[in-house]
Amino acid sequence: MSEVLVVIDHVDGAVKKPTYELLTIAKRLGEPSAVFIGPADKSGEVADKVKKYGAEKVYVIDDAQLKGYLVAPKAEALQQLAEKSSPAAILIPSSAEGKEIAGRLSIKLESGLITDAVDVQEGPVTTQSVFAGNFTVQAKVTKGTPIITVKPNSAAPEEAEGAGAVEEFSPTISDAAKTAQIVASQPRQATGRPELTEAAIVVSGGRGTGGNFEPVEAFADALGAAVGASRAAVDSGWMPHSFQVGQTGKTVSPQLYVANGISGAIQHRAGMQTSKTIVAVNKDEEAPMFELVDFGVVGDLHTVLPAATEEINKRKG
Amino acid sequence: MNIVVCVKYVPDATADRQFESDNTVDRVGVDGLLSELDEYGVEQSLQIKEKAGDDTTVTALCVGPEKALDAVRKALQMGADKGVHVIDDAIAGSDAAATSLVLAKAIEKLGAETPVDLVVGGLASTDAGMSVVPAMLAERLGLPQVTLASVVEFQGDQVRIKRDGDTATEVVGGTMPLVLSVTDQSGEARYPSFKGIMAAKKKPLETWSLSDLGVDAGEVGADAAWTEVVETTARPPRTAGEIVKDEDGSGAKALADFLASKKFI
Numbered sequence: 340m341s342e343v344l345v346v347i348d349h350v351d352g353a354v355k356k357p358t359y360e361l362l363t364i365a366k367r368l369g370e371p372s373a374v375f376i377g378p379a380d381k382s383g384e385v386a387d388k389v390k391k392y393g394a395e396k397v398y399v400i401d402d403a404q405l406k407g408y409l410v411a412p413k414a415e416a417l418q419q420l421a422e423k424s425s426p427a428a429i430l431i432p433s434s435a436e437g438k439e440i441a442g443r444l445s446i447k448l449e450s451g452l453i454t455d456a457v458d459v460q461e462g463p464v465t466t467q468s469v470f471a472g473n474f475t476v477q478a479k480v481t482k483g484t485p486i487i488t489v490k491p492n493s494a495a496p497e498e499a500e501g502a503g504a505v506e507e508f509s510p511t512i513s514d515a516a517k518t519a520q521i522v523a524s525q526p527r528q529a530t531g532r533p534e535l536t537e538a539a540i541v542v543s544g545g546r547g548t549g550g551n552f553e554p555v556e557a558f559a560d561a562l563g564a565a566v567g568a569s570r571a572a573v574d575s576g577w578m579p580h581s582f583q584v585g586q587t588g589k590t591v592s593p594q595l596y597v598a599n600g601i602s603g604a605i606q607h608r609a610g611m612q613t614s615k616t617i618v619a620v621n622k623d624e625e626a627p628m629f630e631l632v633d634f635g636v637v638g639d640l641h642t643v644l645p646a647a648t649e650e651i652n653k654r655k656g
Numbered sequence: 657m658n659i660v661v662c663v664k665y666v667p668d669a670t671a672d673r674q675f676e677s678d679n680t681v682d683r684v685g686v687d688g689l690l691s692e693l694d695e696y697g698v699e700q701s702l703q704i705k706e707k708a709g710d711d712t713t714v715t716a717l718c719v720g721p722e723k724a725l726d727a728v729r730k731a732l733q734m735g736a737d738k739g740v741h742v743i744d745d746a747i748a749g750s751d752a753a754a755t756s757l758v759l760a761k762a763i764e765k766l767g768a769e770t771p772v773d774l775v776v777g778g779l780a781s782t783d784a785g786m787s788v789v790p791a792m793l794a795e796r797l798g799l800p801q802v803t804l805a806s807v808v809e810f811q812g813d814q815v816r817i818k819r820d821g822d823t824a825t826e827v828v829g830g831t832m833p834l835v836l837s838v839t840d841q842s843g844e845a846r847y848p849s850f851k852g853i854m855a856a857k858k859k860p861l862e863t864w865s866l867s868d869l870g871v872d873a874g875e876v877g878a879d880a881a882w883t884e885v886v887e888t889t890a891r892p893p894r895t896a897g898e899i900v901k902d903e904d905g906s907g908a909k910a911l912a913d914f915l916a917s918k919k920f921i
């Protein structure tokens with residue numbers, strides 16, 4: 340069986356959940372080989388984690404000479420690894436960086452690229468959600484090695500013991516790939532809440548919060564949810580851009596999405612329409628968001644949410 | 657300075673977007689416009705021109721069908737100096753890889769006399785929305801990639817941007833010539849003024865075909881695409897949900913009941 344390269348999603352060696360989803364998908368297509376581009380001294384603990392989800396091999400690419408530059412060196416490293424291992428497919432996390440790496444890799448390998456897959460089955464045949472979630476598209480790569488970027492929550496991670504054989508891989512990075520320098524980097528501050536794109540429940544607030552996100556946050560915490568925001572709330576400076584859900588923010592597809600004081604513009608829907616269950620609280624019963632909901636409350640979020648939070652906390656005991 | 661800004665013509669996101677029977681995006685039956693996200697690229701290009709001085713030209717470049725000329729016109733109305741529309745029947749159904757090839761060849765042609773210093777793109781096209789074409793352009797043109805900027809600064813031939821990455825906020829720097837892409841956080845895009853609209857009518861506008869670019873028709877279009885859409889399905893409408901009015905706290909209770917019934921509590 341051919342190898343399937345899976346680029347590990349991690350922060351400084353802390354493996355993130357989408358990695359296990361990608362490994363689970365990779366098993367459908369061939370033999371998962373995880374690719375760790377990061378600090379080599381973390382490779383042992385990373386290998387221990389990914390082998391539990393079926394990684395037969397773990398390629399370690401020390402990022403010492405890569406990390407000061409934007410995407411190009413990583414694409415170069417993956418190109419060389421792909422040329423060596425002739426994989427059946429390459430799976431990459433569908434983040435901003437992941438997609439740009441994939442774009443460059445696609446040109447280098449003259450191979451078809453599919454971005455933002457929400458499912459990948461044998462073939463590989465991918466599923467994407469397009470036009471603000473109004474259409475589902477099935478696609479496949481017809482040239483070269485399929486390169487697929489996969490969104491978080493695209494598979495339920497399945498544990499499966501793999502060999503996890505660690506193999507160092509040292510790419511040759513050209514000077515041309517080192518022309519966009521990362522001059523400074525400030526890690527995002529942890530919120531203490533689940534990550535927006537990975538969370539099972541997302542509770543969002545919009546312009547209707549009037550800038551007071553406390554009721555939204557308290558409600559989110561009662562449900563163990565991540566907090567999101569509409570662009571209106573972000574543009575008003577109430578929440579950082581990293582919280583934005585929608586076309587130009589994050590796409591989320593949680594089990595439950597609760598929209599509070601959000602009208603439901605197409606660009607917002609684009610980021611949440613595929614959520615399994617949708618709930619809205621809005622004082623305007625004509626708000627388009629109500630067209631999407633499984634359950635809606637017409638009311639003022641400033642009274643409904645605190646009362647609902649209290650009720651939930653009471654029921655949890 | 658010679659700036660080329662890539663602008664795409666897309667079906668209006670607020671209209672009823674559809675696919676053709678061959679699974680390509682319906683670009684004719686639905687009203688289209690300059691992708692809103694590319695307005696930010698035009699805006700930043702104009703701001704750079706305003707800072708750099710008068711010998712700077714901003715060329716708006718678009719690959720697309722006949723109606724796509726509208727996108728170029730809008731960019732000219734906003735203040736771009738020159739427009740180039742690449743149109744060829746063979747291009748229909750191209751994927752991102754082929755689009756980037758055509759764009760790259762057009763940029764090379766634009767740089768034949770005065771080298772291009774800056775290629776500017778948007779965060780994503782609002783139809784396909786892959787966010788990959790600028791990276792592909794950088795790869796094809798062998799230029800530094802300074803992308804997804806929320807803040808753009810430059811001095812001489814040095815460009816610095818702020819990039820709000822997935823796990824960190826970064827400052828990225830490069831030396832021109834380079835490929836820059838900007839997000840919708842980079843600053844409000846201007847509206848065309850009446851004067852701008854009038855002036856646009858007299859601005860140079862060129863139409864190029866694949867043969868003008870030396871691109872073989874067999875390299876682009878649906879048949880040459882490296883990917884294939886095998887099926888498109890309209891999402892079934894969501895079944896109408898239950899909507900309650902909050903009266904004296906009844907809404908909160910009903911909400912908690914609903915969440916409990918779905919085992920979220």
Ligand SMILES: Cc1cc2nc3c(=O)[nH]c(=O)nc-3n(C[C@H](O)[C@H](O)[C@H](O)COP(=O)(O)OP(=O)(O)OC[C@H]3O[C@@H](n4cnc5c(N)ncnc54)[C@H](O)[C@@H]3O)c2cc1C
Pocket residue numbers: 544545546547548568569570571572583584585586587588589599600601602603604605606607610620621622623626638639640641692693840
């Ligand atoms: C190219 C482009 C990209 C975009 N990308 C995004 C994106 O990624 N994400 C995004 O969200 N938007 C995006 N937008 C903007 C989008 O079109 C809307 O403007 C935005 O989503 C509106 O945010 P909102 O629903 O919070 O505000 P509004 O539309 O103003 O709605 C506020 C809602 O709150 C309700 N409300 C007010 N007070 C209360 C109260 N006390 N209790 C309960 N309800 C109350 C009102 O009835 C109303 O329905 C984009 C737009 C463009 C052009």
Ligand SMILES: Nc1ncnc2c1ncn2[C@@H]1O[C@H](COP(=O)(O)O)[C@@H](O)[C@H]1O
Pocket residue numbers: 662663664665691693694697717718719720752755759776777778779780781782784785786787788789790
């Ligand atoms: N057909 C096109 N014509 C001109 N520019 C394009 C075209 N397609 C993509 N672009 C540019 O590439 C950016 C990203 O597009 P995409 O990768 O399709 O999301 C857009 O914001 C445009 O700047």
